[in-house]
Amino acid sequence: MTVEGTAARKPRRSSKRTSAASATKPRAGAQGAPGTEPQLVQLLTPEGERVTHPDYAIDLGPEELRGLYRDMVLTRRFDAEATALQRQGELGLWASLLGQEAAQIGSGRALRDDDYVFPTYREHGVAWCRGVDPTNLLGMFRGVNHGGWDPNSNNFHLYTIVIGSQTLHATGYAMGVAKDGADSAVIAYFGDGASSQGDVAEAFTFSAVYNAPVVFFCQNNQWAISEPTEKQTRVPLYQRAQGYGFPGVRVDGNDVLACLAVTRWALERARRGEGPTLVEAFTYRMGAHTTSDDPTRYRMDDERAAWEAKDPILRLRALLEKEGHADAAFFEELESESEILGKRVREAVRAMPDPDDLAMFDHTYADGHALVDEERAQFAAYQASFADSEGN
Structure with a gap:
């Protein structure tokens, strides 16, 4: 399933309202001053x-909406299985995406x-969209390879762990894409913690100067x-972009439609030669940072409960049921x-x-x-010494 193009545009229903939380698309010098809402x-x-938005309108048909829902459900199921496998000792570690399905699928x-993706270690939903077999994501976490797939395929x-x-x-x-004259775009995923890294600041600088x-x-x-x-930044993360000279926008990271629309706009902007964009998907990590982490030691249960009410899968299911785009048979089959x-x-x-013991070289x-x-x-000599000892 692909959601590349939009469906034939339909008249907007008069019952749809405009979200008070929505904002206009960021333009030069219009991203908001520090301390503003x-x-x-x-x-x-x-x-x-x-809800509607004047700059990020998107009109998807029932099949496309069902496809997005299917993507999120299957990605969450894969993620849950990987977490269980780690708990059973089959994986050494796992970084769950629970709660971030809309940001990644959208x-x-x-x-x-022809676009190119540079992920962290949690982009299982993006990998799903790119056609990477989910089982290939697990080799590194099992310790049998360094990745498990050909990036160029x-x-x-x-x-990327670093x-x-x-x-x-x-x-x-x-x-390089720009110098080659191609009209494709590149996307880099990272988290709020990574935004404090010097590498990210350097990437912002170079991308802005070279209009990447x-x-x-x-x-x-x-x-x-x-x-x-709040210990990473004094201003909303998306506002950092204006200091480097390119647009930043904050999107509801639990809204798969908004994530799709905003990212599509940013990618098209890049393809037109207008340079970089920072998209901040405002979402929540429902589980642990990784399976070696215990989030109950540093965050409250009521915080998670508040975000559970914003679950990205449940809200799209509510839309599908409300508008009659999916029936019980669809959900049972899924x-x-x-x-x-x-x-x-x-x-x-x-x-x-x-793996072969010498394959790491x-x-x-x-x-x-x-x-x-x-x-x-x-x-090899060290390994052979054990065999000699057993032989003797």
Whole structure:
């Protein structure tokens, strides 16, 4: 399913209201001064009501809405299965996206095939949109490979563990795209915690100066492990963009329609040669930072409960049911599909072969390196010493 184009535009219903929380699209010098009320673009309320916006209008047909819902449900099911597998000892670690499905699916479905994605380690929904097999995401977390997929097959780079560094990779790639004269765009994902990294600041600087066709997509999930957003910045994150000379916009990160519309606008802007954009998806990390984290030690239950009422999947389901775009059979079929996906993921992880002990030396350098060759030989001799001991 792709949500590249919009459906035939239909007359707006008079019953639809304009969201008071919405804001106009940011223009040069119009992003708001520090200390002003943060702007928020929203097209679907937590209650599942459609709202309009003068600059980010989007009109999707029933099939496209069902497709977005299916994407979010299956992504959440995959994520839940991966979390369970880690708890069972099948994975060494897992970074859950629970609660961030709308930000990832909305932005992921805004991409064209020739656009290029630079993710962190939590963009499982974006990977789904790019056609990366979910089971390929798990090899690194099981410790059997360094990634598990060819980045150029889906224009989806390998997961990046080093916080914020992928923004520089994306900026350099985007500068190359511009020099090649291509009309594709690049998107870099990072979190609110990563926004404090020097790499992100450098990426903002270079992308602005060189007018790089890149979208910086910050998923502000309120917590950088145990550090709240208010300890990362004195102003809303999207307002940082104006200091670098490009637009910033805050979107309801639990609203898949708004995330799709805003990201599509930012990507089209990049393709037209108008430079970078910062999109802050205002969302919430419902689970732990990773499976090694215990969020109950630093945040209150009532905070999570408040965000559960804004669940991205439930609000789109409410819209589908309210407008008659999906029936009980659709939801039942999707539930069965999600269980099949969960079973496939379980079986695939447990069937992953252990890597060759010497494989970690194979791709350190493209053309080989004398020091790596020496280390490989030393490690091989070390491994062989155990075999000799057993033989004796």
